Amino acid sequence: MSNQRLITELQTHGLKVVNPQTTHVNRQGGAGPSDHQAVTIDGMTVMVPVYTQQAHQSPWSVTHDGAGGSHLLRDAIPVRDISFVSQPNFYRLSTADGVPYSHIATLHGADVLATTVLQTCIRYENRRKACQFCAIGQSLAAGKTIARKTPQQLAEVAKAAVELDGVRHMVMTTGTPSGSDRGARVLCESAEAIRAAVDLPLQGQCEPPGDALWFTRMKEAGIDALGMHLEAVTPAVRARIMPGKAAVTVEQYMAAFKDAVRVFGHGQVSTYILAGLGDTREAILSTARELIDIGVYPFVVPFVPIRGTPLEDHAPPAADFMESILQPLGSMLRGGGLRSADIKAGCGRCGACSPLSSYERASA
Numbered sequence: 001m002s003n004q005r006l007i008t009e010l011q012t013h014g015l016k017v018v019n020p021q022t023t024h025v026n027r028q029g030g031a032g033p034s035d036h037q038a039v040t041i042d043g044m045t046v047m048v049p050v051y052t053q054q055a056h057q058s059p060w061s062v063t064h065d066g067a068g069g070s071h072l073l074r075d076a077i078p079v080r081d082i083s084f085v086s087q088p089n090f091y092r093l094s095t096a097d098g099v100p101y102s103h104i105a106t107l108h109g110a111d112v113l114a115t116t117v118l119q120t121c122i123r124y125e126n127r128r129k130a131c132q133f134c135a136i137g138q139s140l141a142a143g144k145t146i147a148r149k150t151p152q153q154l155a156e157v158a159k160a161a162v163e164l165d166g167v168r169h170m171v172m173t174t175g176t177p178s179g180s181d182r183g184a185r186v187l188c189e190s191a192e193a194i195r196a197a198v199d200l201p202l203q204g205q206c207e208p209p210g211d212a213l214w215f216t217r218m219k220e221a222g223i224d225a226l227g228m229h230l231e232a233v234t235p236a237v238r239a240r241i242m243p244g245k246a247a248v249t250v251e252q253y254m255a256a257f258k259d260a261v262r263v264f265g266h267g268q269v270s271t272y273i274l275a276g277l278g279d280t281r282e283a284i285l286s287t288a289r290e291l292i293d294i295g296v297y298p299f300v301v302p303f304v305p306i307r308g309t310p311l312e313d314h315a316p317p318a319a320d321f322m323e324s325i326l327q328p329l330g331s332m333l334r335g336g337g338l339r340s341a342d343i344k345a346g347c348g349r350c351g352a353c354s355p356l357s358s359y360e361r362a363s364a
């Protein structure tokens with residue numbers, strides 16, 4: 001089985017952990033995709049669902065032996081050895097006023113620092129308007145994070161994560177505040193403080209701001225790459241899955257992408273597309289074509305149903321469906337001159353939540 005097919009299988013079925021270890025890097029709660037653990041396969045670190053309901057029924061399982069090894073099995077038959085990313089050193093630290101660094105930012109994949117600057121969102125506050133896949137309020141309710149990370153806190157944690165754990169880039173996402181900047185303002189304030197403290201490439205993630213001038217402000221504040229996430233591409237699917245955010249139409253996103261690419265450059269703007277929520281293969285590929293033509297990296301990710309969200313019982317996509325999208329998409333990206341490895345910072349560069357970058361490389 002090819003590595004890209006193996007990653008696709010694991011990210012769609014999930015992985016049953018027979019004897020869990022508490023020292024591994026995981027994502028539970030938070031914005032966007034969650035309930036994963038960071039697994040390294042053949043030198044590539046990917047996020048695999050382990051805490052979802054579906055993972056408990058997965059044909060894939062892993063056992064840890066007493067000597068530090070982890071063995072991947074399919075239907076109880078050993079397939080290969082894999083490893084898990086260990087908790088980083090900066091998790092042991094707290095700020096002077098007692099906030100654990102891990103409540104301010106977390107390690108994603110192998111070398112990415114990630115934070116949700118505002119852990120509240122105008123969309124999430126009203127359950128009828130909230131994105132059905134999102135768990136942004138869960139980690140806050142569980143006391144695992146704080147509602148607003150100050151620029152100084154982010155700078156302190158970023159510096160420690162670089163110095164103690166060799167973190168190479170950082171993702172700053174945010175819940176959407178009520179102002180027309182859509183979160184760009186807090187991203188600017190955060191980026192300025194982080195860049196003053198440490199040399200760390202940054203990706204900002206927000207909804208399209210009301211005024212395109214925010215793209216320039218974000219770039220000038222030290223943000224290298226930008227994510228604005230469509231999540232789904234068909235109007236009816238968007239209206240069903242994200243009743244609040246769907247008010248910002250695909251056309252509005254496309255206009256914002258063009259403005260953003262002019263500021264951040266070809267291939268430095270990306271968008272998350274969650275496959276498996278109802279969009280057809282054809283709809284995803286045709287939107288991806290449009291995005292690639294304007295220089296936007298379409299980061300197509302298998303949808304993972306998160307516990308505690310309205311979609312927790314929604315089936316994840318089939319591995320064949322994902323492959324039928326990611327294989328041609330890998331070639332389309334190559335043809336369009338867009339490479340995950342060329343993105344300066346963020347999810348597209350990290351790539352751990354999707355097999356896409358391995359399909360991209362396989363198409364070379």
Ligand code: SF4
Pocket residue numbers: 047108109112114171346347348350351352353354
């Ligand atoms: S792709 Fe993005 S959300 Fe996923 S692990 Fe990497 S940085 Fe985190």
